[in-house]
Amino acid sequence: MKVFGIGLSRTGTKSLTISLNKLGFNIVHYPNDSQTLHEFMAGNYDLSILQDCDGITDITVAAYYAQLDRLFPNSKFILTVRDKESWLKAVEAHWHNKPIFDTNPENQDKMRLRRFLRLAVYGTYTFNADRLAYVYDLHHKNVLDYFKDRPESFLVLNICGGEGWEVLCPFLDKPILREEFPAMYKKSILKQMLAV
Helix, strand or coil, rough: CEECCCCCCCCCCCHHHHHHCCCCCCEEECCCCCCHHHHHHCCCCCCCHHCCCCEEEEEHHCCCHHHHCCCCCCEEEECCCHHHHHHHHHHHHHHHHHCCCCHHHHHHHHHHHHHHHHHHCCCCCCCHHHHHHHHHHHHHHHHHHHHCCCCCCEEEEECCCCCCCCHHHCCCCCCCCCCCCCCCCCCHHHHHHHHH
């Protein structure tokens, strides 16, 4: 069984990644390696990285849930959500610090993947509140429609609104952890926690 976090960026995907790893799953948050880039660009969603891990979170897989569902039957899909106005502010700040071009040759594949995913998921390279609000609503609607008859495969999780172990663990048939749910960690903290 694979587990995919198909929420848009800034909806608690890092927290979801950490929580899934704490529950014993080997989950990768936003893989941006050249192999993954080339597979996406070729329309190959049977990603090589999934041979060595139990799933992926963030926009790397958000737009491809239907293809992943067909490739990996009996998987679990988690849509992280957030208040839309709060989400728009978070995305605007996030994109301000995440350029789509970089002259450093070592970052070229990373930048190409960032541009590819921004177009595939959001339809824009730069922050546009109207466009992103539309995409947020459309993604939410499409995912809910797709999984409407499959509650065993799909969960909506509002980490930013305070949901945590009490919602996630039963969905994954795991005992509820009696520790604080990992909420809104910075990427550097995420990398450190996942390296342990």
